Amino acid sequence: MWMDRKTDRVLLKTLNYVLNVLKFSPSPSVRTQSTCKPGPPRLSWRLLFFGTDQFAVESLKLLNLCRHSNEGIVEKLEVVTLPGDLPVKRFAQQNQLALHSWPPHNVEGQFDVGVVVSFGRLLHCGLIDKFPFGILNVHPSLLPRWRGPAPVFHTVMHGDTVTGVTVIQIRPNKFDVGPILNQEIHQVPKNCTAEDLGAALAIKGAHLLLDTLMKLPEKIANKREQELKGVTFAPKINTSMSWINWEEQTCDQIACLCRAIGSRIPLRTMWMGKTLKLLDFVGKCYTSDERNQKPGSVYYDKDSNTLSVCCKDGWVAFRTVLLNKRLTAADFHNGYLNQTVKTNTSSKPAEGQFVSRKGRTEELQTNTWRGQKN
Numbered sequence: 393m394w395m396d397r398k399t400d401r402v403l404l405k406t407l408n409y410v411l412n413v414l415k416f417s418p419s420p421s422v423r424t425q426s427t428c429k430p431g432p433p434r435l436s437w438r439l440l441f442f443g444t445d446q447f448a449v450e451s452l453k454l455l456n457l458c459r460h461s462n463e464g465i466v467e468k469l470e471v472v473t474l475p476g477d478l479p480v481k482r483f484a485q486q487n488q489l490a491l492h493s494w495p496p497h498n499v500e501g502q503f504d505v506g507v508v509v510s511f512g513r514l515l516h517c518g519l520i521d522k523f524p525f526g527i528l529n530v531h532p533s534l535l536p537r538w539r540g541p542a543p544v545f546h547t548v549m550h551g552d553t554v555t556g557v558t559v560i561q562i563r564p565n566k567f568d569v570g571p572i573l574n575q576e577i578h579q580v581p582k583n584c585t586a587e588d589l590g591a592a593l594a595i596k597g598a599h600l601l602l603d604t605l606m607k608l609p610e611k612i613a614n615k616r617e618q619e620l621k622g623v624t625f626a627p628k629i630n631t632s633m634s635w636i637n638w639e640e641q642t643c644d645q646i647a648c649l650c651r652a653i654g655s656r657i658p659l660r661t662m663w664m665g666k667t668l669k670l671l672d673f674v675g676k677c678y679t680s681d682e683r684n685q686k687p688g689s690v691y692y693d694k695d696s697n698t699l700s701v702c703c704k705d706g707w708v709a710f711r712t713v714l715l716n717k718r719l720t721a722a723d724f725h726n727g728y729l730n731q732t733v734k735t736n737t738s739s740k741p742a743e744g745q746f747v748s749r750k751g752r753t754e755e756l757q758t759n760t761w762r763g764q765k766n
Contacts, residue, residue: 437605438468440496440503440523443480448509450594451530451601452480455507456487458602465605468503472496474513495519505608507601508562512541517564525608527562530601532593533626534558534575536618539568540626544590549633549652551644553580555589557597559604561615571615574604585651629653634660636670637748638687642705643676661688661701662747663715663728671718672711674698679707688745692725699724701746 441452458466470490473481484491492499494513499522506527508515520527533543534556540546547555556577560570578596580589604611634657636646650659650673658669677700679693689702698709699721713724729744 435606435608436464436467437505437525437608438503439466440470440472440492440499440506441480442472442506442508442511442513442515442527444474444478444512445510446479447532447590447594447597448511449479449483451507451509451598452483452489454598454602456483456489465602470503472511474511499523505605506562509597509601514565514567515562520562520564525612528573528601528604529560529562529568529570530597531558531560531568532590532597534577535560535568535572536620536623538624538626541567541628543626544593545586545629545652546624546626547580548584548586548589549648551648554578555580555593557593557600559597559600559611560618561612569618571617573608573611573615574600576600583647583651585655586653587655629657631657631660634658635749636661636703636746638701638703638746639748641703643703643708646703646708647673647675658714660749662749666715668746669714670710671714674709674711677707677709686745688747690729690744690746692721692729694722697721699729 439455441448441455443449443452452471455466455469459469470492471480471484472492472494473484474494481491483489496519499519501522503523505525506515506520506523508527508529510530515527531543532555533539533547534554535558537543538546538555543555554577556575558572559574560568560572563570576596578593629652633649634653636649636659638661641649646659654673658671659673661668661670674696677693677696677698679691679700685702687702687704690699692698693700693709696709697720698711699713700707700709711721713719713721715724715728719727
């Protein structure tokens with residue numbers, strides 16, 4: 393029976409792995425860690441890496457270290473990235489890694505495995521088929537939870553206490569649906585931000601990728617399809633997610649929202665028909681103020697120099713707002729809030745309050761939770 397070069401190479405590497413596990417003599421393409429250490433030698437891979445951001449750099453950095461070590465895991469490493477001054481491109485240039493533009497050309501027979509980490513482009517069947525062992529993807533969630541481009545943000549936004557990283561094989565023209573090769577749980581630290589969690593998962597994902605490559609034929613043989621239950625989607629973060637609904641969101645939900653997106657997109661509310669950005673979130677606060685317990689009610693707390701706002705189950709505080717210009721809580725009270733309260737009448741109940749933007753909750757729920765019951 394005739395075999396093409398791709399099939400031949402797959403069978404050769406897989407056979408080498410099996411023989412090494414059984415302690416037979418390895419082929420020259422398989423190297424050992426050390427002559428004094430027990431256990432099977434490791435396979436050596438020719439890798440094409442696809443990535444863009446800092447999350448991807450952690451995996452690329454570890455693969456590059458392996459390329460320069462005597463571990464024998466990475467034989468060849470080249471990089472595909474997108475236009476622009478991206479972290480992955482800078483790292484590749486600084487470390488003399490060959491760069492390919494997107495989409496890559498002339499990769500037939502040049503690589504064994506593709507690795508995708510935070511790349512954001514669909515890969516078609518013709519490209520995937522050029523890699524004898526397929527293309528792997530490192531995803532920062534416990535798939536099938538939080539499929540999509542922003543899993544870390546949604547993990548924090550929705551108050552998940554457990555997350556993780558998953559290595560899957562990529563399916564043509566689809567995101568995050570391929571079979572699972574490797575997965576590891578990660579406990580979400582209390583009060584962590586999306587930036588902190590993303591940094592931790594980037595490191596964990598890099599090491600999980602390396603573990604997968606060390607046992608790739610075995611991992612492929614034991615791959616499992618993703619569950620149909622528990623599918624949730626993590627769409628890109630956008631401004632619509634930053635609007636607070638004082639009537640429906642709790643103190644904890646507002647805190648999670650701030651830790652998820654606050655460093656990139658300020659939380660927003662309406663004040664006297666204008667958009668007000670809420671900055672320097674303090675957290676849940678306690679008040680003895682009994683004047684108005686209606687959601688959206690706001691008053692200035694002189695002792696803490698904060699603005700306290702009533703939400704569904706309590707009060708939250710902010711130190712600064714942005715209304716045309718940046719204002720401290722005291723500035724906003726003296727220049728706006730105090731004047732509004734003095735002139736307020738019963739015919740204008742919304743004045744002196746932060747107002748939720750209509751339709752914001754339904755929009756957020758539609759974008760985030762579609763498919764959860766699949």
